[in-house]
Amino acid sequence: MRVLKDVKELVINNHYKISIVDFGVEVVVSADLPPLPWCYEVVDELSIDNVKLIYTKLNIPEVGEVEVTGCRVVNNFKVINVKYRVSNADEAINTYNKIVKHLTDLCRTLTR
Numbered sequence: 001m002r003v004l005k006d007v008k009e010l011v012i013n014n015h016y017k018i019s020i021v022d023f024g025v026e027v028v029v030s031a032d033l034p035p036l037p038w039c040y041e042v043v044d045e046l047s048i049d050n051v052k053l054i055y056t057k058l059n060i061p062e063v064g065e066v067e068v069t070g071c072r073v074v075n076n077f078k079v080i081n082v083k084y085r086v087s088n089a090d091e092a093i094n095t096y097n098k099i100v101k102h103l104t105d106l107c108r109t110l111t112r
Contacts, residue, residue: 002026008089012096020092026085029092033100035078038070039107060102063095068103079103 006022018031044055054070054077067083082103086095 006089010093012093018092018096020089022089027087027089027092028083028085029095030081030083031092031096031099032081033079033103035080036100036103037107038077038079039110040068060099063098063102066099 002023002025004021005024006020008020008022010018010020012018012031013034016032016034018029021028021030038054040056040058042054042056046053046055052072056068058066058068060066063084065084068079069081069083070077070079072078082096082099084095084099086092
């Protein structure tokens, strides 16, 4: 059983929320993103009326496994949230920036 040690919520760039949940042995981070391009295989999806959420898992170098959630934004799919693990809460922001850069660079490369 995991025991909750601490929960923090931060705001990045005056808009995007990062929730950091520290279980002592692992730290789970859920972070909102600016709408980034979606260029990944869809592993699962949920559709309700005109709303469609899509999901995938990516293995990002220097970060590890990242769960990526997207939705339709003005008829295009965009990444809106990521969930990942870090070894301590102090790494959450640095890892967030690595993920955003990786997602942006990957889609830019694939759409050329």
